Amino acid sequence: MSPLIASPAPPVSPGGAAQALFQEARRRRRHRWLAGIAVVLVASAAVAVSTVTWLHRAPGHEVGGTAPLGTGPGARSSVATAAWFDGTRMHVGYIHPGGRVTQRAGPEANADLLPLVQAGGRVYWVNPAGAFVPALGHWSQVVQYLDLATGKIGTAGPGQTVFLSADGRHLLMSQTATSLTEAPVAGTGAPRQLTLPRGWYLPGGDGLPDLGSGEGLATAGGVIVQSAESSAWRVHALGVWNLRSGKVEVIGRGLEVIGAYTPPGARYSLLAWLPAACPFPDNCLLKITNTATLAVRTVRSPLPGGFAVGGAFSPDGTRLAVFPQTTAPRTGPATARLAIVDLATGAMRVARLPRLALGQDVAWARWLPGGTHLMVGAGTGSCYLVDSATLSARPLYFTRGHGHNIGISQDINFTAAIILGRR
DSSP states (O other): OOTTTSOOOOOOOSOSHHHHHHHHHHHHHHHHHHTTOOOOOOOOOOOOSEEOOOSOSOTTSSEEEEOOOOOSTTOOOSOEEEEEEOSSEEEEEEEOTTSEEEEEEEEEOOOOSSOOEEETTEEEEEETTOEEETTTEEESSEEEEEETTTOEEEEEEEOSEEEEOTTSOEEEEEEETTEEEEEETTSOSOOEEEEOOTTOBOSOSSSOOBTTBBBOOEETTEEEEESOSSOTTOOEEEEEEETTTOOEEEEEEEEEEEEEEOOTTOSOOEEEEEETTSOTTOOOEEEEEETTTOOEEEEEOSSTTOBOBOOEEOTTSSEEEEOBBSSOTTSSSOEEOOEEEETTTOOEEEOSSOOEEOTTTBEEEEEOTTSSEEEEEETTSOOEEEETTTOOEEEOOSSSSSOOOSSSOSSOOTTOEEOOOOO
16 A cells, blocks of 8 residues: 555634635635636525425426436446535536436525535535624624525524535634634534634635635644635645644645545545645646655646646545646646546546636536546536546536536536535
8 A cells, every 4th residue: 555545553703804804815716716707696685594495396307418427337326416506596416327417406595606515414605695693693704504305594603614524523614714613513512613823824815716625625633724814826835733732734835735535534634735846827746645644645747737726536535636737837728638646656547538728727526426427627618527437528417508617607517516425
């Protein structure tokens, strides 16, 4: 086994300048991601805790396109499920064995344009319009959730970002760049208020969004932090903040984190990140670090332009989807192709198609349960379903007509979360 993968032995005030700076930085991140996307988003009113008519059509009544979900050896027989936000409404889509896809329109909602988070039969998001939180008063931004079984929308608590602990047991909600609430996903137990060590900040500044996890990323027993409150693609120190000891372990100096994988029950995580080997956008290298041993595997792009931001670890942590750029920076429109890295050997397989127009040098990937397929996309292009063994791909459509792009549309887009079973 590779040494990289082997395992070694009360709420913050809703006001204040720090929160305002954090909010403004996150607005700039959203604007940079959406630059060039000619879509008008209609924001709905803030959604109070309520019960809605949910899943009102039987599966199969809203049929979009088809995509080649494998049915051969190794393919899972269960339906893969994804949830996404189209600017005004939640959607849940199903990818059936054999290629049939269906979807169900969910309730209207007001949501931030960030990847959704799923855990314990719920989908979580940030409501930028705020809401009243019992016993805490009104907050300018709150974390809300949709119960997938009942259709009930509720408020989890104040927060400008939301993500999960590495073991999936805790919901992490940031109120500012230096404060965090840890609450049990199961709803039992009191939330814990945490403050970052001096000089460290949660991601959420001027850098582009982390499309694997939203604007927060957890590792085994910790959370990814950075030494700059607003990175703006400047080099800064990246570290893992241990929530028990309060100490920060510095991983290195870099530009952006792509994703993290934590084996079940392990005390380490694998962290994929873009180091400061070259100034952005010449991201020449990709590093994969074991957060416990600090063992590193360095991966070089086989294509001229280095790596785009974006990617994801496979469900079993043996592979990493990344996006090497096909054109050298500043020589023309940026495009990328999907590549899959074998973490045991470092070998990389590059898909011939599709060629993804990046726009903001950001791409997007979501693995389906079982790891036989993944969804990818970039810019305003379509979502593609890719066979991870053959790297064959074709567009994945859930709706008829036009408007198929992962930027933001009624069809599946970069806000999507893959729905997994309860842990």
